[in-house]
Amino acid sequence: MTGIGPVEPVDSPDSGASYDVIGTDGPRLTDRWGARWRGMSPRGRRAALGAGAIALLAAGVLVPLTHSEDRPPEPEPTPAPWPANVTAWRYLGSAGLPETPGAHPTSGRFRFAVDVHSGPPVTLQVTGAAFPGLTAHALPEAFTVHTGTTRRVTVEISVSDCSGLPLNADLPFLDVTLRNTRAIQHHSFIFGRAYSDDLFRLLRGACTPVSAPQAGRPTGSAGSQNAD
Numbered sequence: 001m002t003g004i005g006p007v008e009p010v011d012s013p014d015s016g017a018s019y020d021v022i023g024t025d026g027p028r029l030t031d032r033w034g035a036r037w038r039g040m041s042p043r044g045r046r047a048a049l050g051a052g053a054i055a056l057l058a059a060g061v062l063v064p065l066t067h068s069e070d071r072p073p074e075p076e077p078t079p080a081p082w083p084a085n086v087t088a089w090r091y092l093g094s095a096g097l098p099e100t101p102g103a104h105p106t107s108g109r110f111r112f113a114v115d116v117h118s119g120p121p122v123t124l125q126v127t128g129a130a131f132p133g134l135t136a137h138a139l140p141e142a143f144t145v146h147t148g149t150t151r152r153v154t155v156e157i158s159v160s161d162c163s164g165l166p167l168n169a170d171l172p173f174l175d176v177t178l179r180n181t182r183a184i185q186h187h188s189f190i191f192g193r194a195y196s197d198d199l200f201r202l203l204r205g206a207c208t209p210v211s212a213p214q215a216g217r218p219t220g221s222a223g224s225q226n227a228d
Contacts, residue, residue, distance in 0.1 A: 081119040083178035084187040087145070088115045091195040095154055107158035108202040109139075110195065114153055116145045120181045126155050127186075128175035129199075133161035136174060157199065162207035172199050 089112050096109035116122045123144045129136035136157045145151040155174065159165070173190040 080180060080182035082182055082185060083119075083122045083180040084185045086117045086119050086147075087122050087124070087178055087187075088117070089113070089174070089176075089189040089191070090115075091191045092152070093194070094198040094201075104205065105202060106206045107156060108198070109154050109156050110198060112153050112155060114143075114145050114151045116147050116149070118147055121146045123179045125177045126174055127177055129155075129157045130172040130174070130188075131165055133159065133163065133165045135160055157202065159203065159206040162203075165203055165207055166200075167204050167207065168200050170196060172196055 092111040092113055094108065095111045114124065121144050123142060124138070125142040126136050126138040128134070134157055136155055139154045139156060143151060143153060171190050171192070172195065173188040175186065175188050178185050178187055
């Protein structure tokens with residue numbers, strides 16, 4: 001072959017050229033920091049350590065705050081229901097109207113069932129019986145009913161003043177104070193015909209005047225004389 005001589009290496013060492021060597025390690029970051037640390041004065045080292053400690057503390061505070069801000073807030077607990085909204089009264093019947101003939105009763109006892117449908121326990125106290133001139137209290141005076149249970153209670157009603165009392169009326173009621181962890185409420189529970197009949201039976205017996213006994217007919221005639 002003509003015109004072709006020996007292949008000469010490009011940029012041979014004789015030309016004094018240098019090569020970039022791929023993969024050679026440069027100065028490491030730790031080496032640079034180590035050299036810088038060794039060149040610092042003791043006072044500078046203390047200042048650097050203090051700044052690093054403050055930075056670490058700030059990072060420890062900010063990271064939990066960031067995570068807590070990302071977490072959705074927990075829902076607020078549902079408040080307890082109003083006691084009057086979950087309490088029910090049912091009339092069960094009379095329990096102690098006097099039956100003695102000629103008696104003039106001024107008090108009677110009436111039986112009820114009390115239910116609490118939900119929420120915390122409810123404590124109840126009877127405070128009145130619909131009309132002025134009547135007093136009422138439960139036996140016992142105050143009682144507590146728990147959710148899902150039925151409490152039977154007797155209420156004693158007494159007639160203290162007959163003036164102004166109706167002797168017949170529809171839908172008489174009881175005044176009751178109710179208390180649970182949500183609130184204290186004053187409420188009136190209205191009952192139907194059975195309670196109305198029994199209550200006004202008591203009122204009529206206590207407030208209807210008793211007829212005075214009729215005097216017996218005298219025997220003989222006054223001033224009569226027997227003539228001989």
